[in-house]
Amino acid sequence: MSKQTQNATAIVVGAGPVGLTAALTLQTKGIDTKLIEADPLDRPRPGSRAIYLHNATLKLLESTYEDLGFTIAKNGIVWPVKKTLFKGKEVYKRDYGVTDPANPEKLPPFTALHQDHIEHFIYNACEEVGVEFVQETPIERCETSPQGVKLTSSSGDTWEADYVIGADGARSNVRKTIGVEFEGPRTNDRFLVLDVKEDESAPLPLERIFHYQHPAMGGRNVMHVPFKGGWRVDLQLLPDDEVESFSEPEKVKEWLPHVMPEKYIDKVTWVSTYRFHQVVANSFTDNNRRVLLAGEAAHLFAPFGARGLNSGVPDAVIAADRIHQATLASTEEARIEQIDKAAHERRTAALWNRDSSTTALHHLQSDSKEMNVKREIAASLTDVAPKLGRWLDEGPYGPRFGSPEVSTKY
Numbered sequence: 001m002s003k004q005t006q007n008a009t010a011i012v013v014g015a016g017p018v019g020l021t022a023a024l025t026l027q028t029k030g031i032d033t034k035l036i037e038a039d040p041l042d043r044p045r046p047g048s049r050a051i052y053l054h055n056a057t058l059k060l061l062e063s064t065y066e067d068l069g070f071t072i073a074k075n076g077i078v079w080p081v082k083k084t085l086f087k088g089k090e091v092y093k094r095d096y097g098v099t100d101p102a103n104p105e106k107l108p109p110f111t112a113l114h115q116d117h118i119e120h121f122i123y124n125a126c127e128e129v130g131v132e133f134v135q136e137t138p139i140e141r142c143e144t145s146p147q148g149v150k151l152t153s154s155s156g157d158t159w160e161a162d163y164v165i166g167a168d169g170a171r172s173n174v175r176k177t178i179g180v181e182f183e184g185p186r187t188n189d190r191f192l193v194l195d196v197k198e199d200e201s202a203p204l205p206l207e208r209i210f211h212y213q214h215p216a217m218g219g220r221n222v223m224h225v226p227f228k229g230g231w232r233v234d235l236q237l238l239p240d241d242e243v244e245s246f247s248e249p250e251k252v253k254e255w256l257p258h259v260m261p262e263k264y265i266d267k268v269t270w271v272s273t274y275r276f277h278q279v280v281a282n283s284f285t286d287n288n289r290r291v292l293l294a295g296e297a298a299h300l301f302a303p304f305g306a307r308g309l310n311s312g313v314p315d316a317v318i319a320a321d322r323i324h325q326a327t328l329a330s331t332e333e334a335r336i337e338q339i340d341k342a343a344h345e346r347r348t349a350a351l352w353n354r355d356s357s358t359t360a361l362h363h364l365q366s367d368s369k370e371m372n373v374k375r376e377i378a379a380s381l382t383d384v385a386p387k388l389g390r391w392l393d394e395g396p397y398g399p400r401f402g403s404p405e406v407s408t409k410y
């Protein structure tokens with residue numbers, strides 16, 4: 001049976017938060033954009049995932065579409081206190097004071113809310129500007145030529161476009177079929193991540209708490225992160241732990257009361273276990289400079305430091321901006337230069353982010369003797385050298401500064 005071919009200037013593959021941001025940016029620049037998604041758009045998505053958006057990400061979303069950053073911020077929370085404990089002893093505490101997440105004048109330093117809600121607000125903005133959605137259409141193949149791109153879905157339908165942004169997640173068919181590969185290791189450390197719903201009648205104080213070697217959890221690291229309406233609890237498993245002994249629903253009910261009040265055992269909404277990949281695509285574009293990769297199609301990091309979506313958003317915005325510039329270019333060389341700039345800048349950022357989250361993981365490693373000694377010494381000296389408490393607090397997130405290429409300005 002002959003199948004239909006449709007044309008578009010730009011197509012984004014994947015309606016996750018990164019693809020939505022890419023489509024929104026292209027459309028606001030006057031480029032008619034189709035967004036093709038494998039699943040139904042109202043599909044349930046598991047877990048809170050990207051609950052922490054940096055101020056820079058909110059600013060970038062705000063500059064892409066007026067009020068988007070403020071809308072996301074006012075629907076999230078800002079926790080005023082962060083604390084670190086070592087074997088149960090507090091070694092660091094910082095109280096920033098209360099920030100009004102709904103301040104219409106100033107975006108907060110960060111916001112914390114469920115990733116589904118973030119996606120919902122970006123999706124609404126896409127609808128408002130007229131992005132065309134094609135759902136339940138998995139793209140199988142992406143072929144490029146100097147003239148453009150052809151996408152083929154699993155049912156054989158085809159689309160032709162001048163440019164494609166591949167935002168189809170970790171298993172990206174766009175990435176695979178343009179011949180680009182992930183490079184980098186998978187970590188050995190295993191983490192269990194769970195969400196619990198807040199008890200709104202008697203909520204816990206809004207504090208981000210990191211426990212090194214929690215005494216009630218057999219010396220495992222535990223992190224509590226509040227987000228709007230709930231908490232995320234990250235438990236770092238020890239090398240010999242059997243994952244099921246912690247992840248099975250009955251097992252969760254046994255250990256959770258050691259780290260949270262007992263009432264939360266009936267409020268668990270998501271449990272997942274991870275071994276993180278630390279990988280970056282060996283190129284963010286194809287040989288013909290017609291495709292740019294963004295978000296998890298281009299890189300995967302351990303979540304410490306919240307580098308996933310916080311770098312996926314600039315990937316998307318910069319890809320869309322450079323595609324816009326490429327459509328205005330008067331020569332082939334100028335067109336290629338625009339695409340290369342986006343690919344180079346975002347790959348440099350991804351490599352930096354990968355190295356930073358590797359540093360964070362090393363800091364957390366439970367079986368590293370050298371790190372254990374450093375942490376023990378630091379924790380024993382925080383009363384006389386408070387800077388060491390700060391080192392313990394910041395370690396799990398990796399370096400906070402960035403190379404110039406990581407900047408979202410260009």
Ligand SMILES: Cc1cc2nc3c(=O)[nH]c(=O)nc-3n(C[C@H](O)[C@H](O)[C@H](O)COP(=O)(O)OP(=O)(O)OC[C@H]3O[C@@H](n4cnc5c(N)ncnc54)[C@H](O)[C@@H]3O)c2cc1C
Nearest residue numbers: 014016017018038050051052139169295296306308309310
């Ligand atoms: C436990 C955990 C905690 C995290 N915490 C944070 C955090 O605090 N802050 C942060 O910044 N990041 C965090 N992240 C990372 C963040 O969740 C990801 O970076 C983000 O979801 C990536 O978005 P994406 O749009 O690139 O990919 P995805 O969200 O995976 O979206 C890809 C989309 O493409 C679609 N698709 C797939 N294949 C095809 C196809 N063949 N054709 C068409 N469509 C397709 C999928 O259905 C999906 O809708 C966390 C992740 C995890 C797992």
